[in-house]
Amino acid sequence: MKTYLYIAKLRMQTMLAYRMEVLTYTIMQALIMLSVGFFWKAAYGGTQVAHGVTGNSMITYTVISAIMGSMYYMGVEDRISDAVKTGSIATDMIKPVNLFGMYLAEDMGNLVICFFRSTLPIFIVALAIFGLPVPASPQHFLLFIPSFALGYGINWTFSALFAMIAFTAIDLGPAFSVKYHFVNMLSGAMIPIWFFPAWLRTAVNCLPFVYMFQTPLGIYIGKYDISESIRALGIQAIWLAVLTVMVIIAQKRIEKRVLVQGG
Amino acid sequence: MPVIEVNHLVKQFKTVKKEKGLKGAVKGLFKAEKKIVTAVNDISFSIEKGEIVGYIGPNGAGKSTTVKMMSGILSPTSGEILINGISPEKDRKSVVKQLGVVFGQRTQLYWDLRLGESFELLRRIYNVDDDTFNRNMKMMDDILNISSIIDTPVRQLSLGQRMRGDLAAAMLHSPDVLFLDEPTIGLDVDAKHAIRRFIKEINAERQTTVILTTHDLGDIQELCKRIIIINNGVIVEDGSLDDIAERIAPYRQLIVEFYSEHEIPHPKAEIIKSEGAQTVYRFRKDEITAAELMSDIGKQAKIKDIRLEEANIDDIIRIAYNSNS
Numbered sequence A: 001m002k003t004y005l006y007i008a009k010l011r012m013q014t015m016l017a018y019r020m021e022v023l024t025y026t027i028m029q030a031l032i033m034l035s036v037g038f039f040w041k042a043a044y045g046g047t048q049v050a051h052g053v054t055g056n057s058m059i060t061y062t063v064i065s066a067i068m069g070s071m072y073y074m075g076v077e078d079r080i081s082d083a084v085k086t087g088s089i090a091t092d093m094i095k096p097v098n099l100f101g102m103y104l105a106e107d108m109g110n111l112v113i114c115f116f117r118s119t120l121p122i123f124i125v126a127l128a129i130f131g132l133p134v135p136a137s138p139q140h141f142l143l144f145i146p147s148f149a150l151g152y153g154i155n156w157t158f159s160a161l162f163a164m165i166a167f168t169a170i171d172l173g174p175a176f177s178v179k180y181h182f183v184n185m186l187s188g189a190m191i192p193i194w195f196f197p198a199w200l201r202t203a204v205n206c207l208p209f210v211y212m213f214q215t216p217l218g219i220y221i222g223k224y225d226i227s228e229s230i231r232a233l234g235i236q237a238i239w240l241a242v243l244t245v246m247v248i249i250a251q252k253r254i255e256k257r258v259l260v261q262g263g
Numbered sequence B: 001m002p003v004i005e006v007n008h009l010v011k012q013f014k015t016v017k018k019e020k021g022l023k024g025a026v027k028g029l030f031k032a033e034k035k036i037v038t039a040v041n042d043i044s045f046s047i048e049k050g051e052i053v054g055y056i057g058p059n060g061a062g063k064s065t066t067v068k069m070m071s072g073i074l075s076p077t078s079g080e081i082l083i084n085g086i087s088p089e090k091d092r093k094s095v096v097k098q099l100g101v102v103f104g105q106r107t108q109l110y111w112d113l114r115l116g117e118s119f120e121l122l123r124r125i126y127n128v129d130d131d132t133f134n135r136n137m138k139m140m141d142d143i144l145n146i147s148s149i150i151d152t153p154v155r156q157l158s159l160g161q162r163m164r165g166d167l168a169a170a171m172l173h174s175p176d177v178l179f180l181d182e183p184t185i186g187l188d189v190d191a192k193h194a195i196r197r198f199i200k201e202i203n204a205e206r207q208t209t210v211i212l213t214t215h216d217l218g219d220i221q222e223l224c225k226r227i228i229i230i231n232n233g234v235i236v237e238d239g240s241l242d243d244i245a246e247r248i249a250p251y252r253q254l255i256v257e258f259y260s261e262h263e264i265p266h267p268k269a270e271i272i273k274s275e276g277a278q279t280v281y282r283f284r285k286d287e288i289t290a291a292e293l294m295s296d297i298g299k300q301a302k303i304k305d306i307r308l309e310e311a312n313i314d315d316i317i318r319i320a321y322n323s324n325s
């Protein structure tokens, strides 16, 4: 365990060496949050409630979504694809550690840095412009926390699984950015799924994306009542378990057929 | 029991042949032409504790591929590897615990952080107790002068300094076996010397088994009692440098200087050069001794000076490399 904590610590130190990257990323996220927030303000106009959600709740939704997004830094994706492309996986594999344990520890390090570098500034901007994003009730807030954690887990395992395709198909090209936009659209990060047509909603509910963003967000703003929320947590837990098993299987298979490039 | 056993090891890479341009890329989507490269083709050897083995061969011979399989990074297409009785393919973690691995062309150190941070991490990964850690650090410091670079970020280290850091990192957990893939690549004379001294010393003090790939024959001459020569994925020689020389280049040269110009033939020696008062004879050790040859010649003309030359290592290696290509 102390090994993985140290890995997280080293990752934090490394992140501190890269200021600009985080800064531009934060500014971009804050701008997206502001434009989406103002969009909802304009879209609701005089309307009070749409799909059982008020305009103010939608702004809260947007702010919390930006906050979550700033903490969902999935370093594992680049980590794995770089390791394969450059062959640096070799130096990861000569260490007697669990590769994915190491990558997860690194992302925990990223999470801490992102919290201070992105999440807090975004929160402050949101506070200044839209006011405090209040949860529907204290109970909803308490349920939001585990839902957010599960959402992180689903996102992480999905990213790891996706990146492992890099092991088998070394030239992945634009797949990562395609995936990014897919997640963005189908997770409810920008537009909640309840605004989608019914057929698309059904389809999207069968994919893991909504459980990354929309479930915790829906809980936060009270779109789901308490019992619905608990049920949603259950579905998230199932998805996380399924994805974790898939990661473990894929890892076993992939360690067997790594292609190490160069030298 | 041997520390390392390799039996009928084979590694094939399937590569997709890429055609040029957009047309080729589109074509590749539907009908990719596969090509199989056999990097390692049925090799076997076994290595005892405490040996320093030079694993050499021309570029693309399959050296790095073998090292990667032995360290559990690549899995063999067929065949078996056992390190202290354990297969790296089946139980990577247990095997790598006993290994130190250095790839000269890449680093396991954290690029953006002080060298010392990487050591601290490795200490935790391998669960090295304080005593051992301090003892090992002391030893690394004595030979590799680590303390002068320990607080420098790795990306600011010179190649030679980085290599020293990588070697120290590989030895922190006192492994039984050390795999060094081109540890002296690109280093100057001093740095090479330090690294050779390091290898000699850990081998002498700890009985560490070392497998070393290199293109620097100085490394081989100075360090390796045994060399394995691989070419096109096949082992072509395995033995001591002397034995190999004996077998593939059993020639010696006797350079004789007379008082005046002479050309004295001898049935068991070939004259390969005769210039002024100097004649170069080439002969086989098993056919005639240098003393006999000298006395035969000396009977016919007065000798002023002689010099005896063995086939040099470059020649031997070149002959071995060309024997299976």
Ligand SMILES: Nc1ncnc2c1ncn2[C@@H]1O[C@H](COP(=O)(O)OP(=O)(O)OP(=O)(O)O)[C@@H](O)[C@H]1O
Pocket (backbone or CB within 6 Å): A259, A260, A261, A262, A263, B013, B014, B015, B037, B038, B039, B057, B058, B059, B060, B061, B062, B063, B064, B065, B066
């Ligand atoms: N990932 C890979 N995919 C396809 N072919 C590969 C791969 N890795 C190595 N090869 C091929 O396998 C052969 C052996 O390569 P290897 O790296 O083991 O050579 P080497 O003996 O280490 O050479 P060098 O002295 O140049 O380092 C080469 O023909 C190389 O092209």
Ligand SMILES: [Mg+2]
Pocket (backbone or CB within 6 Å): A263, B063, B064, B065, B181
């Ligand atoms: Mg090589």
